[in-house]
Amino acid sequence: MKLTKQNLQPATEKIYDTIVVGGGAGGLSAGVYLQRYLLNTLIIDKGKARSFWMIELHNYLGLPPDTPGRSVLRQGKEHFLSLGGDLLDAYVEEVIDEGETFAVKVKVGRNNSQYHTFRTKYLIAASGIIDYLPVLENMRNVYDYAGHNLHVCLICDGYEMTDKKVGVFASSAGNAEVVFPVGWFTGEITLFTQGLFEVNDDLRNRLEVLGYKIEETPVEQFIGEDHQMTGVELTDGRVVELETGLISMGSQYHATYLNKFDLEKQGGNLVTDKMARTSHPRIFAIGDLKVGLNQVVIAAADGALAATQIWRDIRRSTPPKTPTK
Amino acid sequence: MKLTKQNLQPATEKIYDTIVVGGGAGGLSAGVYLQRYLLNTLIIDKGKARSFWMIELHNYLGLPPDTPGRSVLRQGKEHFLSLGGDLLDAYVEEVIDEGETFAVKVKVGRNNSQYHTFRTKYLIAASGIIDYLPVLENMRNVYDYAGHNLHVCLICDGYEMTDKKVGVFASSAGNAEVVFPVGWFTGEITLFTQGLFEVNDDLRNRLEVLGYKIEETPVEQFIGEDHQMTGVELTDGRVVELETGLISMGSQYHATYLNKFDLEKQGGNLVTDKMARTSHPRIFAIGDLKVGLNQVVIAAADGALAATQIWRDIRRSTPPKTPTK
Numbered sequence: 001m002k003l004t005k006q007n008l009q010p011a012t013e014k015i016y017d018t019i020v021v022g023g024g025a026g027g028l029s030a031g032v033y034l035q036r037y038l039l040n041t042l043i044i045d046k047g048k049a050r051s052f053w054m055i056e057l058h059n060y061l062g063l064p065p066d067t068p069g070r071s072v073l074r075q076g077k078e079h080f081l082s083l084g085g086d087l088l089d090a091y092v093e094e095v096i097d098e099g100e101t102f103a104v105k106v107k108v109g110r111n112n113s114q115y116h117t118f119r120t121k122y123l124i125a126a127s128g129i130i131d132y133l134p135v136l137e138n139m140r141n142v143y144d145y146a147g148h149n150l151h152v153c154l155i156c157d158g159y160e161m162t163d164k165k166v167g168v169f170a171s172s173a174g175n176a177e178v179v180f181p182v183g184w185f186t187g188e189i190t191l192f193t194q195g196l197f198e199v200n201d202d203l204r205n206r207l208e209v210l211g212y213k214i215e216e217t218p219v220e221q222f223i224g225e226d227h228q229m230t231g232v233e234l235t236d237g238r239v240v241e242l243e244t245g246l247i248s249m250g251s252q253y254h255a256t257y258l259n260k261f262d263l264e265k266q267g268g269n270l271v272t273d274k275m276a277r278t279s280h281p282r283i284f285a286i287g288d289l290k291v292g293l294n295q296v297v298i299a300a301a302d303g304a305l306a307a308t309q310i311w312r313d314i315r316r317s318t319p320p321k322t323p324t325k
Numbered sequence: 326m327k328l329t330k331q332n333l334q335p336a337t338e339k340i341y342d343t344i345v346v347g348g349g350a351g352g353l354s355a356g357v358y359l360q361r362y363l364l365n366t367l368i369i370d371k372g373k374a375r376s377f378w379m380i381e382l383h384n385y386l387g388l389p390p391d392t393p394g395r396s397v398l399r400q401g402k403e404h405f406l407s408l409g410g411d412l413l414d415a416y417v418e419e420v421i422d423e424g425e426t427f428a429v430k431v432k433v434g435r436n437n438s439q440y441h442t443f444r445t446k447y448l449i450a451a452s453g454i455i456d457y458l459p460v461l462e463n464m465r466n467v468y469d470y471a472g473h474n475l476h477v478c479l480i481c482d483g484y485e486m487t488d489k490k491v492g493v494f495a496s497s498a499g500n501a502e503v504v505f506p507v508g509w510f511t512g513e514i515t516l517f518t519q520g521l522f523e524v525n526d527d528l529r530n531r532l533e534v535l536g537y538k539i540e541e542t543p544v545e546q547f548i549g550e551d552h553q554m555t556g557v558e559l560t561d562g563r564v565v566e567l568e569t570g571l572i573s574m575g576s577q578y579h580a581t582y583l584n585k586f587d588l589e590k591q592g593g594n595l596v597t598d599k600m601a602r603t604s605h606p607r608i609f610a611i612g613d614l615k616v617g618l619n620q621v622v623i624a625a626a627d628g629a630l631a632a633t634q635i636w637r638d639i640r641r642s643t644p645p646k647t648p649t650k
Contacts (some may be wrong), residue, residue: 029622030560036384036484038510048334059361061354061625063387065404072387079390155633161360163646182638183645184550185363211648241477276616292599293633297354301626308618310481311509320508323536 002081003042003088005114011086012116013274016042019104019120021092021257024049024294026287027126028076029303034292035083037311041088042118044106046254049073050128051296053147055227059156060296092257095123102282122282122310125258125270126303129251129288134169134194134219136186141221148227150245154178155293157246158185164243167232169219171196171249173203178248179212187211190240192232194218203315215240255289266291274311276302284310327406328367330439336411337441339585341367343635344429344445346417346582349374350621351612352451353401354628360408362636363596367411367443369431370578374398375453375613376621380472380552384481397621399400415533417582420448427607447607447635449594450583451628454576454613459519459544466546474571479503480618482571489568492557494544496521496574498528499565503573505538512536515565517557519543540565553643580614591616600634601627609635 003011018034020027023045034041051057052067063072081087090106093115101119108114131152133142142150151157166187170176176199177189188211193199199207199214207214217234219318222245225228231241253268264271264279269291276284283304287299328336343359345352348370359366376382379394388397404555406412415431419441426444433439456477458467458604465476476482490513495501501524504516513539518524524532524539532539542559547570549555557565578593589604594616599608611627612617 001348025386028383032384032386038484038487059354059389059629061350061357061359061401061404061628062385062392063408064400067387075389076386079386100413131485159363162363163649180645181640183647184640184643185646187646187648204404210645295626295629297622297629298626301620301623303386304384304618304620304622315506315509318486320505321510321512322508323512 001084001086003086005108008088008108008116011042011088012118014040014042014087014119015101016118016120018042018122018124018307018315019044019102019118020068020124020126021104022049022126022128022287023047023073023077023087024126024287024299025051025072025076026128026299026303027124028073028080029300030126030286030307031085031122031303032076032083033304033307034310035080039307039314040086041080042088042120043080044088044090044092044118046091046127047089048246049063050130050294053277054296055147057296058159069296081207084176092127095257097125097261097280113204116225117176118122121314122284124284124303124306124310125255125278125288125289126299127254127289129253129294130250131251132171134249134256136219138221138222144227145222145224145229145245146247147226148229149243150222150229150249151245153294154246155295158182161244161246164188165241167189167192167240167242167245169194169245169247172229173197173200175248175250176203179207183210183212190215190242192219236315251288253289258283276306277309287302296315308312326409326411328411330433333413333433333441336367336413336442339365339444340426341365341411341443341445341450342639343367343632344369344427344443344449344492345449345451346429347374347453347579347612348372348398348412349451349453349612349624350376350397350401351453351624351628352449353398353405354625355449355451355632356405356410356628357401357408357610358629358632359635360405360410362416362632364632364636364639365411366405367413367445369404369413369415369417369443369454370427371416372414373574374618375455378472379621382621394621410415420582420586422586446639447609449623449628449631449635450603450608450610450614451548451612452579452614454619455580456572456576457496458572459574461546463546465533468486469552470547470549470554470570471572473554474568475547475554477572478585478619480620483507484567486510486571489513490566492517492565492567492570493517494570494572495520498522498525500573501528502573503571504532507571508535508537514538515540515567517544551601553567568583576613578614595607599630601631602634
């Protein structure tokens with residue numbers, strides 16, 4: 001059921017089989033599988049999964065390629081709730097390992113916040129990442145285009161850039177490297193450093209050889225209408241025309257609640273085994289938090305894997321049912 | 326485009342980036358990703374993927390839980406074709422490694438068959454498995470219930486068996502072991518050996534302790550109406566009432582065309598790395614053919630992984646595009 005400040009008290013007194021932190025594609029898929037394994041599940045969702053921002057999901061099997069990310073999330077929530085799962089909009093502040101259980105401390109509500117503790121045998125970290133966007137005085141201007149023709153994921157949307165004039169907005173020499181795989185899709189590339197980093201000679205040479213441009217003046221604003229970006233205005237007043245863009249400025253990981261567990265990582269991502277288990281035997285990580293491709297269908301599959309392994313763990317330590325008569 | 330006997334000639338003269346053997350969930354997902362990576366893809370489908378038989382897909386994120394498997398396949402085919410992919414209904418008889426390419430020999434049409442050879446740089450084996458079903462004189466009687474309340478996949482449909490009288494139809498002591506995880510969902514279990522194997526003392530004892538029944542007389546027919554099985558009639562005329570069933574008789578792997586490659590296997594399944602690559606660097610395996618969970622969402626994710634790795638391979642050996650002017 002949908003938990004609220006008003007009705008959540010009984011849920012704080014039981015022990016869940018699994019608490020899933022994050023109600024995005026991974027968390028909801030895990031929730032559906034867990035409930036179908038007859039495991040009591042609570043999904044704690046702070047809202048606005050990365051896929052929530054996807055205007056159109058172009059590559060998810062079974063859905064028309066103009067399906068909005070948020071409609072997948074809505075369907076997933078309905079599905080999970082229809083199976084008897086519990087869902088709470090809240091922010092996970094801390095997770096404490098109590099041995100057999102975890103205590104999951106949450107803050108409910110931005111205003112008149114309540115603080116509660118839930119308990120669970122297993123934890124699935126499905127809280128994902130969020131992309132850093134160019135910081136402008138008027139952030140509304142960024143949100144107007146991000147997710148439309150100003151993309152954040154080359155694997156998802158490179159196809160949409162085919163043979164178009166693309167601006168790549170990077171915040172470091174490292175994430176500027178995405179320019180070269182962008183070159184698979186189009187040769188009309190301008191790298192915008194936004195003045196955030198120095199372009200070293202090696203990178204400059206490799207760009208020049210290919211005829212890719214570099215623009216180091218900071219961006220004043222994106223230009224366009226009806227969510228279609230048509231270029232950028234720079235702080236010196238010049239305008240660069242573009243047909244599409246890719247933001248490559250890194251991501252923020254939503255997993256501070258895991259910090260003190262010292263889980264094995266690779267880069268910022270959690271290392272997991274084939275069943276999405278982290279280096280802690282009762283903590284699983286799925287979707288964008290873990291090493292791998294950041295794709296909705298991968299997150300959904302991760303959810304199935306983690307749920308299945310948790311079911312196996314719990315089932316193997318529980319006697320089977322016997323006839324009632 | 327949809328290839329047919331009439332229009333396939335030009336396709337036999339080119340070299341595809343990838344040929345996908347199998348147009349099920351995995352193959353179609355791979356096809357969608359590959360086409361979006363601007364890679365020329367041919368899917369060769371012999372028809373009737375395992376998911377084609379699924380009356381309702383209960384656990385695929387984003388789709389209502391009564392979605393038929395075949396509607397996912399239909400949507401996937403449309404999606405793939407809309408991206409310019411080629412699709413051919415045919416049977417792959419043999420694959421020959423020519424070094425840089427594979428020659429894929431196919432038979433088109435059951436009647437007045439044509440034999441053609443297609444060429445590709447990479448191969449994705451997505452041809453899956455099909456479950457063995459109880460062999461009765463009247464197979465129509467099996468098909469009437471299979472996929473409705475006579476299931477073949479515990480992970481998918483255990484939930485549907487919750488606290489119901491279930492018949493487990495096994496063909497060996499090995500696959501009879503599924504009885505115990507079935508016991509997670511219900512205690513009312515009868516194991517039907519159909520006279521196909523001896524129940525050894527160990528298994529018999531473990532079943533008896535739990536109060537699970539054993540029925541060794543062969544099945545004459547399933548009883549029920551409107552696709553809802555309500556029991557079985559045995560060859561000695563007795564009737565056993567049931568509310569649901571699980572068939573656990575193993576599966577046939579659709580991959581004879583790979584036999585001579587001597588790929589690394591585990592049980593009957595192909596071993597792959599994290600990107601679904603087999604022990605042959607240009608052959609990928611996805612979905613039920615490979616080690617892992619046999620789930621639609623996993624196959625779809627595998628398709629994304631294999632396609633992405635093939636794109637990386639090809640991209641890294643190809644110069645990027647440069648400006649046109």
